[in-house]
Amino acid sequence: MNAEEMSEFRRFFAAMRPERRVQLDRIGTPNNEAAVPFMYALSAFHKDFVGLKQYVRGFTDELDTDLRAVVIVIALAHLFAGTSIHSSVFAQHLRIPPTAPARLAARFGDKVHGLLLEERPGYWRTTHSLVAKQILLELLTPKEGSGTADPESWRFALPDWAETLIGFVSDAATGELPIDSDELLQQLFIKREVRHDGDKTKYSELIATIPSEARERVFQRLTAEFPEEAHFWAHYSRWQSFEARDHFAARQSMDKALQRDNSDPTLWHMRGTNVRRELYGFLDAHRFQATTPEDRADAQTVVERLAKEAIGDYNEARRIDDRSEYPLISTAELCLRVIEWGKTVYTASSYTQFLNRPSSQFFAELLDIAEDSADAIIELEGDDKESRAVAQVRSRLKGIYDDYNGMIQGWRNILDKSSGSKTAIRVRLAHLYGLRNGGWDTATKADISAAMTLLNESLLDNPTDPRTVRAWLSAGRHSGVSLNRAAEVVSHWVEYINSRDALYYDYVLSALSALNGALSSSEDLSRKVTLMRSRSQDFEQKRTIFDWVGKHEGLGQLINKAQVIEWDRSIAGSDPSALRRLQGRVNTISNPKSGTILLANDVEVFFTPSAAGMLAGQDNNVAVTALVGFSYDGLIAWGVERKA
Known part of the structure; x- marks a missing residue:
């Protein structure tokens, strides 16, 4: 079709279906081969177009056996992977010599014009996803037998054709799997759709469409043809665990995946989820059957083993990549599920x-792990709204604390009688003192003092314990802790582990000391900020302000973002009463979106000149005031105003 004819068809069908104008405008760009009258009708009426079946049948009835296979595989790739497939995949099937190019256009002739499209040299797809679906319906639905065929019967041929596609790709791969072929197989068999609620579907669309009883042989063929592909083994393992409930086989397949790549956090997370699924099956099977003390003890032994194994796998996934909340959510959910099971099995009233119970130490440790996971998620969320899964975890966690006073008294008794390490119990108790007040900013002086006593005792035993230090810094903001003491505590922590939060507090305390007149080195602060930025360069929430400079003294001047959560930063002059304005001078204005301000002791703070109405070359060295926040990317000035 020429340009004038295409324009006329667009006008004609857009008049009938104006809401489809965008789709109609796309026809013929960038490839005019798709510009046939049928495509305008299909784009206009979409699934309501009654001529689709007859249109496709007009092509498929003319195909020989070899070309039918090619068309089916191209349709599979387009419908289920949304992609084209390279003609070299079909070379062996079409008996094309290895040294000769696989030119499908010459092989097809005019037989598929309007059905298939060479969108770029050598890459083929159908002209429309609805065409792809209709091709499969026409060519895979059984033609023999009496009566009307089941409209879903075409699905029963999918396993065979999935294997055929795998075979074609394998035949064409002379060595390492080409990138485009790997992506095709990943899209077809591995990648799962993310739904609107953030959850993923159980399987890829193709695997989900294949009848459940035939899915295993597709995974078997996939791993047999490409035994070095770790994710193929991992997803075969997932199927064995999730659907077949063959946990032994699932472990074997996952071991093969990790033997090929043990540095992929996704594989470790999948392994942990397989073990968790095995654990959940055991919990369900032994919820009411374990009636004697001996049965309960035996069941708990298995539960402890599986829970520790799954948590270990999730921890490994997080060690490799600590930017994902999924291992944390999975860990917290597991811990809560096991605690709930324990309460039921041991018939506790609350x-x-x-x-x-002294014998519930394992379950109490799981509560600690769940709390730590929930706290770590706060860092990953930044200013984003919490997900449904996170909200459910926090709701379930809250439900565990059915009697704060009773828990405190019980764990106090356990602490007094304990002869081993008391760190975990002390931190647990300190956390409870904060919880029963609704947070440290509303806690009584007595509870804050009790918590700090416990945490200081823990620091004496182990000054590098991350759980103790984090709890100490949270409670310490409300107990008059000096900046020097806080810096001392954090210095031990940051030497022990270079976690994001350790490096964050290290630079924040140096900055606060400088802002309060301490003779600290600007070079030392700059070095710490650089370390922080390097550690957080791929962290999505690195620009989130987690804390602000407040009006109190010592560590208390560090105001958490949760304390000013109601503050609408878009409203000028709405400074929260807890925050303190600092004085400084504009140092640099690189562009409208990037500048720096120098505060006391040459502490450098980023600001956005355009938001403050300031221009390069005009407002350098202007005296200003600003609220100052701390992010993983350094200090940020907010609400910058010219000093009156």
Whole structure:
């Protein structure tokens, strides 16, 4: 079709379906081979177009056996992977010599013009996803037998054709799997759709469409043809665990995946989820059957082993990549599920009664892990709204604390009688003192003092314990802790582990000391900020302000973002009463979106000149005031105003 004819068809069908104008305008760009009258009708009426079946049948009835196979595989790739497929994949099937190019256009002739499209040299797809679906319906639905065929019967041929596609790709791969072929197989068999609620579907669309009883042989063929592909083994393992419930086989397949790549956090997370699924099956099977003390003890032994194994796998996934909340959510959910199971099996009337038992130490440790996971998620969320899964975890966690006073008394008794390490119990108790007040900023002086006593005792035993230091810094903001003491505590922590939050507090305390007149080195602060930025360069929330400079003294001048959560930063002059304005001078204005301000002791702070109405070459060295926040990317000035 020429340009004038295409324009006329667009006008004609757009008049009938104006809401489809965008789709109609796309026809013929960038490839005019798709510009046939049929495509205008299909784009206009979409699934309501009644001529689709007859149109496709007019092509498929003329195809020989070899070309039918090619068309089916191209349709599979387009419908289920949304992509084209290279003609070299069909070379062996079409008996084309290895040294000769696989020119499908010459092989097809005019037989598929309007059905298939060479969108770029050598890459073929169908002209429309609805055409791809209709091709499969026409060519895979059984033609023999009496009566009307089941409209879903075409699905029963999918396993065979999935294997055929795998075979074609394998035949064409002379060595390492080409990138485009690997992406095709990943899209077809591995990658799962992310739904609107953030959850993923169980399987890829193709695997989900294949009848469940035939899925295993597709995974078997995939791993047999490409035994070095770790993710193929991992997803075969996932199927064995999730659908076949063959946990032994699932472990074997996952071991093969990790033997090929043990540095992929996704594989470790999948392994942990397989073990968690095995654990959940055991919990369900032994919820009411374990009736004697011996049965309960035996069941708990298995539960402890599986829970620790799964948590270990999730921890490994997080060690490799600590930017994802999925291992944290999975860990917290597992811990809560096991605690809930324990309360039921041991017939406790409340969680307080259950967790206060000296023999429930394992379950109390799981509560600690769940709390730590929930706290770590806060860092990953930044200013984003919490997900549904995170909200559910926090709601379930809150439900565990059915009697704060009773829990505190019970764990106090356990602490007094304990002869081993007391760190975990002390941190747990300190956390409870904050929880029963609704947070440290509303806690009583007595509870803050009790918590700090416990945490200081833990620091004496182990000054590098991350859980103790984090809890100490949270409670310490409300107990008059000096900046020097806080810096001392953090210095031990940051030497022990270079976690994001350790490096964050290290630079924040140096900055606060400088802002309060300490004779600290600007070079030392700059070095710490650089370390922080390097550690957080791929962190999505690195620009989130987690804390602000407040009006109190010592560590108390560090105001957490949760304390000013109601503040609408878009409203000028709406400074929260807890925050303190600092004085400084504009140092640099690189462009409208990037500048720096120098505060006391040459502490450098980023600001956005355009938001403050300031221009390069005009407002350098202007005296200003600003609220100052701390992010993983350094200090940020907010609400910058010219000093009156």
